[in-house]
Amino acid sequence: MNWSNTFSPLSLSSSAPLPKLMLTHLESWAVISAVGDDKISYLQGQLTCDLVSLDKQQATFGAHCDAKGKVWSAFRAFYHRDGLAMFQPKSALEKELAELKKYAIFSKVTLEASQDIALGVIGEQASEFIAEFANPDQQVSAFEHGTAVKIDSQRWLLLVSGEFANSLVNDSQAELVSESIWTRLDIENAVPIVHEKQQNEHIPQALNLQALGGICFTKGCYTGQETVARAKYRGINKRALFSLAGNTLENIDNFCEQELERSVGENWRSAGTIMAGYQFNDGHAIALAVLPNNLEPDTQFRLKAQPETQWSIQPLPYSLDDE
Known part of the structure; x- marks a missing residue:
């Protein structure tokens, strides 16, 4: 698929309203997929978020830290196909995946970059658009060709097969825009975007992940937990x-x-x-x-x-x- 000539930059003033329906290819984003019998138990000991209590119709923010509590990756996690997906900037993926796989040999879990296509549906008509093939009343809705994840009141993430993405783009009446509008809405919602250059720079609280529900302080041990706990209870952040x-x-x-x-x-x-x-x-x-x-x-x-x-x-x- 050649996406490069399909999506155009959206030029707007700071006071102009957004188009009612937009579709974008999130080409600078990627997904780590975790499958296998031990996927939850393994990741529970690696990540700041609580995956044991995560419902299949919910998503959660989270972070993966080094032993000193510095963040390798900040992501959204949700169930996708036969496993768990971690949605994050593509530039952070190489280092993050290598670190996440360090101890996976001792567990029944396979961690790899997903080959599915990430699309963003944006605008006040986004939920109506999603309703054509998924359930817009669920935060995470699995359907035949992939998964739809509600990001906020005017955004959905689609993680789908290449064939479905191609047909969706070709048949859609949505305005096809470049992914910079997705970045704009992340900024307006103050969602951390940890690219390669920001890896191992900050602890999770410096990225406001405690305010976004991305840190569970009662789940038990995970990599970097000692630093994260001190930041909360001793005010070191x-x-x-x-x-x-x-x-x-x-x-x-x-x-x-x-x-x-x-x-x-x-x-x-x-x-x-x-x-x-x-x-x-x-x-x-x-x-x-x-x-x-x-x-x-x-x-x-x-x-x-x-x-x-x-x-x-x-x-x-x-x-x-x-x-």
């Missing part, structure tokens, strides 16, 4: 994921390489690196960044490469209280 809005003076090809500076009196100091960003066509932009969690809400920022820009912290769509 000093960072959080922030949503930012500002302006750009020119087009930015890769937000993940952009450094932020924050105002300190009359001076500017390094604040961190942007995790993900999205530009509108009117000069406005939004981004996610892991920053010190004791910043004042009115702290001002700028892009180091564009010092004339102005950025500020935006309210999160959820509480950072992990209780």
Whole structure:
């Protein structure tokens, strides 16, 4: 299949409404599939989330950490076909899969990259579109050609066979758009996007995973659990994921390489690196960044490469209280 000429960038201003129905190929995303009798018991000892209590009609956020509690991968997990799927950025997959498989030889579990196609259905008519082949009343709905996962009120993830994806794209009346709109909505929902460059940089709480239901503090031992528990009970975590809005003076090809500076009196100091960003066509932009969690809400920022820009912290769509 050649998807490259099918999906076009969606150029919108920061005040323009989204089209009512869009379809995108999530080509920079990938899925690790876990199958076998021990898939749940094995992953339960590796991941921050509770898979034992995960219903087949539910999805959960989670993270996979190293022994020091630093995150290899942040993902959505859900049942798919005969196993469990972990949906995450493709650039993180190689290292994440190698680390996840380290001790799998002792369990009846096979871990591999899924060959299914990831599509995103977006817009106020997304659930109506999904209802043509899956159950929109379930968060996770299995159907003949794959799995539909409700991401939020206007987004669904489809993990499907190549044949079904091809027919869906060719027959759909949805506007075919590039996946940058998916990134935009992840940013607006303050969902961490851990690419290869962010691997082993942060503990799960610095990515707000406790607020997204991605950490179970009662499930027992897993890799990195000691650090994650200390961050909760001893308050050792000093960072959080922030949503930012500002302006750009020119087009930015890769937000993940952009450094932020924050105002300190009359001076500017390094604040961190942007995790993900999205530009509108009117000069406005939004981004996610892991920053010190004791910043004042009115702290001002700028892009180091564009010092004339102005950025500020935006309210999160959820509480950072992990209780």
